[in-house]
Each structure stands twice: as C-alpha cells, then as structure tokens.
Amino acid sequence: MNLKQLAHMLALSQTTVSRALNGYPEVNEETRRRVMDAAKRHGYRPNPSARRLATGKSGMIGYVLPTGAAVDIDPHFVEFLSGLGDYARSHDLDLVLSPADADDQETTYRRIAANRQVDAIYISSPRPADRRVALVNTLGIPFIVHGRSEGSGFDYPYLDIDNEGAFHEASRLLVQLGHRRLALINGDDRETFAIHRERGVRRALAASGLRLENRHVCSVVMTEENGYRAARRLLEQDGAPTAIACSSLIMALGVVRAVRDLGLSIPGDVSLIAHDDVFPWLKPENFSVPLSTTRSSIRLAGARIAERLAARISGLEEGARGEVWPVDLVVRGSVAGAPV
Amino acid sequence: MNLKQLAHMLALSQTTVSRALNGYPEVNEETRRRVMDAAKRHGYRPNPSARRLATGKSGMIGYVLPTGAAVDIDPHFVEFLSGLGDYARSHDLDLVLSPADADDQETTYRRIAANRQVDAIYISSPRPADRRVALVNTLGIPFIVHGRSEGSGFDYPYLDIDNEGAFHEASRLLVQLGHRRLALINGDDRETFAIHRERGVRRALAASGLRLENRHVCSVVMTEENGYRAARRLLEQDGAPTAIACSSLIMALGVVRAVRDLGLSIPGDVSLIAHDDVFPWLKPENFSVPLSTTRSSIRLAGARIAERLAARISGLEEGARGEVWPVDLVVRGSVAGAPV
C-alpha cells in the first residue's frame, strides 16, 4: 500500500493525502480525518527510503563504532545504549552503528554526513582536542558529545558528568579520614574523563598540602585484571598508599582481589572508593565489603543524550550548550580512617 | 556530486556510468576505467537513499533491541557486537538497532520488514517456540538466529554453540573426580541455552546413576549478585553440593565471593566450572583460583553471523542451515577431587 494507491482509493491527490498525513494546515479537517482513517485502516506506512530521498531526513541517530581485532567495545556502552534506546523507542528513532576501522574513523564520519544517512550523531569517549569533534562540527550535522574534549578552541554541545568534582570529593573525604598517601587507578589517560578525575584528586590533595605521587597513579584499560595488577603494584611498594580511588567497578573487583591476596583488608589496611556507572549486573553494595562510590547513571545519560539529539534534529535545541551533571558520593563500608 | 553531474562531466549517460560503477558487463573496460577514475577523483559516492529507493536494498543489518526501564541489555551483547561490527566494517554494512518495547517486539519486526529498512535481521536469545523466529520467518526477510528455538515446527537458519555438550563434558569431568552432588547455577531458564545446559548436566549425571536435584538448580538473571545469592543458598543447605557448574563468569564472581564468605575454599570444598564467553575485561585465568571454563568466543560468533547474513543477502546462502559450534573445556585450578 503506497501513497498513490491510498490517494486513488480516496479519490484525492497524493499531495492532499501527504499533507493530511503530515499535519499541514491547508487541508480540511474533515478530509484529514477521512485520510487518517483510511491510512490506519489499510495499515499505510510511508516508505522511509522514499521519504528520506525526498526530505533528506532519516529518523536515525548515528554512532561510529570503532572496531578491530584489538579494539574492545567498552561494556559501559550497553548501559548507555539501554538509556538511549529507551528514549529513542518512544520517539520512533532508530540507531545506526557504523563500524569503522579504529584508526580511521574520519572516513566513516564523512561518509555518514555526506550521505545524510542519519539526522544526528553522538560521539563518545572524547579526548582533548578530539579530531572527531572538530570534524563533525564542520560537517554541519547535529551532534552531541558524551563527555568533553578540552582545548579544541571552539564550543560544541555536550553532556558530561562532573568527574573532577566527583574525584575531588572522594579524595577530600579520604584526606579528612587521615589518609596521606592516596593512589589513583585510572582509565586510559588520553581520555578526558580520566584527566578530569586525576585533576580532582590532585586538587583535593593539594588543598591539604599533599600531592599525588606519580608512582601512585596508574592509567590502564579498565579490566578486572588491570585493576588487580595495578593494586598489587601499588600495595607492594614501600610507602604504599592507604587509600585508593578507582575509576571503575570492574577494576575495583581486581583491587579487592589483590588486597586479599596480599593478606590485607578493606578498609582496615586500605580504603577504597570507585566510580560506579550503575550497572544492573554489578553493584557496589554487594561487594564483600560494601564499596563506597561516586555514582552516576550512564543509562540516564544515554536517555538524556537521545532526548537532546531529538531536540536538535527538530530544531528545538541549538548552539553549543554544555551540560554537566553532578555526581553522588555514596559512602559505604570500604572507607575508614587511615591505619595508624 | 551526483550521478548526473558525473555523467555529464564524462560526456556519458547516467546509465553507462551507473553500470560501469556497479560492475555490469556491457561496458567497455577502458570506459569503465575512465569512470572509476573520475568517480574516485571527485569523491563520488552514490546516495544511499536513492539507491535504496531504486533497488530496495539498504546495506544494513537490523536488530530489534528490547528496551524498557526494567530491561537490561545483556553485557554479552557488546562482545557480540564487536565481532559483528568487525565483519560488517569490511563489507560496508551498517547495523540498525531498532528499539522496541520489550513486550511488543512484533510491531517493530513487522515495521522494519515492511519498510525494507534492512536487508537482514539477526535475532538473539531465542526461547523454545520463539514467536519472533516464526514471525520473521513468514516475513520473508533474510535472518539468522543466534542460538536455537526448539519446538517451532519448522527449520530456520541459526548459529549456536553446543551448550548441552559443553555442560555435559564439564559435569562428566566433575563426576569422574568423585563428585556426587552437583549444582547448576543457570541463566534464565526460559531461554534455550539454559535449557540445553541443564540437559547436559542431567545427562552426565544420569550416565553415572546420579541425578540433579531440583534444589541444586538455580535459574536467575546472570549478575554477580545473583551468583552470590544462589551459591550461598546452595552451600548452606544440608547435603550441599561439592561442585558447581555456572552459566557465566559474572555469576562466578559472586560464587567465589560466597564461597569465601562462608569460610570455604575452591577447590578444596567446592569445585567450580563456569561458562566463559571470552570477555576481554574479565578473564577466568585471573580469578584468585584460576577458573575452569567451558569456553566459546561470543565475538567470533558475532563475526560469523555477520558473514552468514551477508551471504544470505547476496543470495550465496540459502535454506535453513543450522550451525553448531563445539565448546572447549578448559581445566584450571578451580576443580579438584571431591572432598572426602
């Protein structure tokens, strides 16, 4: 059932039917009702390809998915996707994942922009002066960055959480509890979020005349194994830290294991705070010793980004609006006063 | 730059240019070269919307993403996606995620099929007599099921791993080691994979005149927390099992925690084997006690499914071909003879 048939059936022109369906004003209300009715009754659905060709709009949100044998998609991505999908569903948006060689994403961005395959793009895991952001910005297609990319020299729309503030708060608490030697087990420090977190820790320490020693900072891909290794390395040093801030729950699992393997305990020997993106399948309150966290739902961020992208597509949102969410500090059993 | 311009530029007709570009035979090789050259030089890329409208092909693979506040996307999905994306990239396929209300996916399947939005669909986490499989089968759009749906009364193309065989082998090993009381911590038992795994365990036990007691079977959503709870419940019973088979590494984390909390040890008091889908961020060899696993890379499955979908799209693969992959049993420190 296509427009032509439907129009013929109603003894109207395609124009009128099309306008009636798309809510244009120049059509009699009574006629519109007739058209709507017939459309529903015959299950008419405009062919999206045709509509796209005519309008240039696709009703899709794009994401360039870096792939490659050595590339692991972040498990955070699923949670983010849940949120995005949740909103997208209620607004009839689909999501297009365009796989790209991790080392050459530019080609793919250009392609999807040139083709007008999607109405908007979202970008994740930005780095300082991220080229993708600059590129997409010039490509003239609506987009939002999840996270921030500093030092780009221009403004752009983004949604980020207050990573610096979160880790500042966490560190401040640890310092107040008497800890003098803090360590940070961070994610990939080429990404902005990691940089911000480290900055937060340093700032809190500096406020008390302390500093974060370089040997007390690790920057690794956030896996359980890396958490374990990092923690062992930290705790086996002379002058080992008495408190650890950790960038992910998954790494925290490794930290907990390392602490135990070394015959130490949490929080007796080491206090631990980790960042929690709120995964349904791994909860800090269920750690052997309930884990203190800085908490921010990545899922909500996904939904919000979808919402804002939709707004940008329909022209309701414009300009380079940045949005920074505060992060909760949730204190549980894994922190205590520094050992004497 | 569109076809028309390019054709005009070359003083050829659109027809010829189109044919040259798409590899049709009725064009002079020399002309083809000229066309190809000019196309490359001017960065010509056919407009996908137009092409789609003309051919009905979209170059996209579809997946219906169940969403909703209560729905958690399985973290396995990312790994699967890595594999799928890896193949898709090299074949210029995009992936469309169509979010759907988890309770009404049918509408969405019908929509994407009717619209010819995608060239093929993949379906995951099938259940016995899964309605989605039946539906898509009648919709006449190429598809592949990741997993199996038994009792549908018709054949369909799928890719599955030998879940029953894997858990049969694992259980047989445990029985050979003298274990008499086995337990199974399984995933959602409405899904086929879980049914198959339980069947594998039962068959192995039956072969030695043993049986799997109902109180020794848990079927839960695969989270760390649920693994912990299930393990505690099992191990605190009278006649607690001496060996546990577990359907996921994430749950195994919980099991390990429970065992320790109860003051027991692996493998001294309890042997443990879990299924490993091969996540880069959580490896069984890095568990405190290296974990024995049944191993099958879900990532490879993703790549293979993409490959087969591509083959089906281009007509190279047809019919209801089922493909079942064997599963490795990898024995590590977490299994030992039954305690005396």
Add this chain to the structure above:
DNA sequence: AGAGTCTTCCAAAGCGCTTTGGCTTTGCTG
C-alpha cells in the same frame, strides 16, 4: 456586481539512483 482573499485541492516537478528496451557501431560469417 466586481475585485480581492481565503480555503482547499491538484498536477507535476523533483530527490538520485537503477534498469528496461532499443539503437548504433563493429566484426565476423557464408
């Protein structure tokens, strides 16, 4: 009553590609 203004609808022109059907030109056969 004639002029101007809405209102409501329509024919037709794209959007950019593929594909059908046909027309030359060339080369070869008998």
Add this chain to the structure above:
DNA sequence: CAGCAAAGCCAAAGCGCTTTGGAAGACTCT
C-alpha cells in the same frame, strides 16, 4: 556483400515520497 550477432552506449521509465506553483470555488468587502 548481405546478414547477423555481439559490444557498447543511451533515453526514459520507474522507485514512493514531498513540495512548488497554481487553479477552482467560496467568501468577504466596497
């Protein structure tokens, strides 16, 4: 040299929708 097939190219007809530029009729105003 007629006859024919193959090779190489083209014009034009879609694909199904939106949108432009009217046109016809109803209504208001002077």
